[in-house]
Amino acid sequence: MSQPTDNHCQYGVQRPNLGWEIRYNGGTFVVTQDLPMHYTLADKSAIEAIKTLFCQTFTDSEGEAEGQLIGQLASDLIEQTHNDDLFIYIAAEGEAVVGAILFTRLHYPCGTPVFVMAPVAVATSCHGQGIGQALIAFGLQEIKAQGVEVAVTYGDPNFYHKTGFVPVDTQTIAAPYSLQFPHGWQAQSLTGEALPVLKGPVTCVAAFCDPQFW
Template structure:
């Protein structure tokens, strides 16, 4: 069995929707699946980075990184990792980790200073995410679980030393996602 990670395309729409519907609990799966599909269509500069994992030619995982900016620092750029999902029957095979690591490699090629995530600190901590790196960055909406707001620096010059309020792409502008 070989895993391959590649850019997601609009032709992956149904696979991406299915992955998120199956990976998340019923209380949030439709909202997250809608976000994942909308991010496939997100047109912006800089672009949203959306990747899928294939296992023996079958799409089994998806991850997206969309840009975040701040009006307080027009030259500053970050990304947010959201969402990430792997089909339940393919979990614990390193696919989610491979998607995160590959995505961070792609971000290092961008002029991005920091990558954020709103998720489980135990999971994302192993990729270098932490609450301290996110402390001076205010998410676009109030967080239901503030302990989940984390970041990882990509470049040293990205530390502004002041608090910045972040703005996200349209697909993430749903307070229920936060």
Template sequence: MDYSTDYTTHVEATVELFASTFTASEGAEEGALIGALARRLIAETPAGDLRVFTAWEDGTLVGGIFFTRLTYEGDPRTVFMMAPVAVATAHQGKGIGQRLIAHGLDALRREDVDIAVTYGDPAFYGRVGFEPVSAADLPAPQPLNQPQGWIAQSLTEAPLTPLRGPARCVAAFDDPALW
């Protein structure tokens, strides 16, 4: 498997990966929402606030993850949120998701990011180090519809101690439908 961080040359393939994967798993409406989110994240997020990791097999895009910056007004630590995550439907269940996430987290660790947070199934993301956190300890930028899915991990030796908010996300995530 090959990895890439270049999100500018494969915009349409990336948007299509997210739209089709979420259409297959959650239905057409969610597919359209997440496809549009992927497009907006690429088009509107300042480069310093965005990291995209994609996985390729024989020239075919098989997986992608986005990380965007979360800013905590009262805390100097660097925090990135991993979302959304997609592995092409035909390639799921082969370990690609876990390998791609581990690769992305390693890259963030190398650039001294302190904390990664995500919003999803703790059973799956627990396999790559995420643990449940409360929105009191790690404030979310929007009210959480599924607070049990708010999970995080320290990327340094330091323990994950509470972050002082308020929290701010990048513009593309400023939509209550995504939370």
């Protein structure tokens, strides 16, 4: 699966945000910032900035141990995952990375192109500005263009439903491991059709092969 290569900036594909509408599944996000904001496809050269963002953001919200854990997870996902199985999207304000999401492939027996969106972070100082929702919408739009048919995530349904995700059970879409918080397992179709039933066994990328992340 190739990744888009047009309009490269330091981190990847550059998209201006001021006054830009981002659409997904019939919904619309309009984000206006005081400073220029770019939503970009990043490459692995951004690993340190992304790791730092995840470390700091999760430290602020969950404590230092969680910050170190998720920061290292993000780093491992970027370092260890083949390019065909990974998409990295960031929100950049000038040279500063203020938001990041990672999509990695899930392999199902049926062969449907499925990616899991995790982890996700927006700098604490930028919360409440719509950056996270806009970045997710941008990322979903981009992976859809690359042929991905289903996106799943694992987190707070109160937030992710704003970007088109709906709760699903593991009988409908199998998870790689037993879930500690089953209500956080969510998905959305990127094809305009109903979500398919995706039976296991399902495998995730190597960095996610640890029950503590599930």
